[in-house]
Amino acid sequence: MSAASPSAPPAVKLSSVMAARRTPDQLRARRKLVWREMLTSLWAPLCIIGLAFIPYTLLIEYAPAAASWAQPVMKGLGLVMVAFFLVLLVFRNVSAKEKALRPLRQEAHELISEDEALLRKVQGMGRLQPGVSEQIAEQALRVENASVAGDADTLRAELKGLEALTAQHLGAFRKRSVMDFVGGFGKALLVALVIRTFIVEPYRIPSGSMLPTLEIGDQVFVNKFIYGVRIPFMNVVPFVLVRRPARGDVIVFNNPVDESKDYIKRVVGLPGDTVELFEGVVYINGKMQPRERVSSEFIVHNITDNGVWFDQQETLYEEDLSGVSHAALQTLSRMPRHEGPYVVPPGQVFVMGDNRDNSADSRHGFGITGNNQTEFVPYGHIKGKAMVVWLSLGYHGLLHGLFGGTGLRVDRFFEPVR
Template sequence: MNFALILFVLVVVTGVAWVADKLVFLPKRRRAAEAAVAEFDRQQARIGERFADENAAQTRARLRDDKLRQPWWLEYSASFFPVILVVFVVRSFVVEPFKIPSGSMVPTLLVGDFILVNKFEYGIRLPITNTKITQGRQPSRGDVVVFRYPKDESVDYIKRVIGLPGDVVEYQDKKLTVNGKPVPETPLPDYLDEERLGYAKQFVQDISGHKNAILNNPAVPPFIVGAEDFPYRDNCTYNARGVICKVPPGNYFMMGDNRDNSADSRYWGFVPDGNIVGRAFFIWMNFSDLRRVGSFK
């Protein structure tokens, strides 16, 4: 389900109703209210002061309110337009919420984390078409990015940027190298992976100044099993030690922090710039652990 499209349709429908109310229906209701009040005043004048309504002011107000009241179908359309418009604009151009559905970004992001994604840092894009209308900055190595999955663009994925256009990314013997330079890793205490009920080796990697924790299971072999066919697959060389890829222009190489539990660019290829949604930067809720709320690297 394309929520952006649904929201856009709601904006259009409620917006048309709102404009029609302001230009057509509201003036008609005002004329009807003025006519009702005028008719009431004429009746009061005919019956004379002796039999006049003692609560004339309240009656006039009630008549006016009754005639000015929106019909139910207009109340539930035009009245919601400002709220829906604000939600649409904020979600499309400022920040958008997402929920983490899998453990591919453990230990950085856990299943059940609700995150916010910056929608303007990499350039503002039109909703639905995702066409970029402002340039913004290029994603950096180490950024955590939400993007439309190249194999099914109705699905959103979240991974970490490892390779930029033109980079040579090597993942050999479970060690990461970018443009011939090994990415430094500092050991941390083993991490208890509750999803798999076991411990994994944990490291802090430093990629272009971005430091973040990653998991690596030495029991899992280094070679890639089940790599699919994808655009620019000829840019990648698969061997018993892993994979080496040169990132094509306008594309990015993405990996999950949970290296042995992540379907990423090693398996299904590169992410085109047009698929980028935005940079994830904040956990705004995790109902299982409120301590998770806050920014992350």
């Protein structure tokens, strides 16, 4: 009867064998070490911020008023995590014991994981000699106990013993096939594509068309699922998940005139709307959208194509689009007396930049088809809704003297997009 026959013993996982042999004290010590290794990883501060960022984003999206206290809390947490990262960096490079143990512990983790996979593979083929699983499990436990004890010399010796057992009994199966590599790479790529395509995607603000709401160099996260699952390249949204784009939303979209470019603008007109502007004031279906002048000498910072910052004086307004209050800029000397009417077709939206006289938007053919050619954004071209600024490399931030006036804008971190 062959080893692969129905009477062959069932496959046993290495982790199960090790778990059955651990004493309660060993189990507690192992759990403590696992938590210690996670919290002293340089990835720990980033992961903590990432975990906090998810509820923060949901909170400011569905309870906008909460941003008044939630944003300072997130900024404080961010500063604490920066300090935490610096402390970890110093600790890991100054402590001789930590420098010796961490790579050995990582090697131990990788070798035990490899043995787990190899044993599963060999057992499935019915080619494992009797008692090998127990020998490897026993040696793996010695490695684990040495790792918990924090003795680098003992851990190094036990690792050599486990490596020798692995080479003796499983060495013939250690070579990774091309398919193993492709499969692992493919899974990672698939996860990244799913996240960017259907969940969230970063977008960098390249120009001043959305000043002062979004500043040049702001990096925003775009909610990809709120409007529905968009099929890339086909530019269709087969079904809505949460809702359709609403008036006042700041959206990122694939330019319908030049699909090689993505733009970010504010939704002003919805399907069936008639949009007009009289001396800068927006009228939707004949109804004036209120706006109030805040300042006639408001300074914003713009940038030339070759990266030189310059000041731009505009008139600042607070505008209300069907209940969505936001800032808008107007150049009084250039303000047209009348624009429109623009009748929004079904399944499309009319968009404008908040920097009204410095924006290539629906009124101006997105800067491609010309000032007298109106262009709308089909639903299928909308990538998502801008939610929050997660990073900003803009005017006069930290270390700006080293980078031509561009620096890290800590004051913009976690700014909600309104």
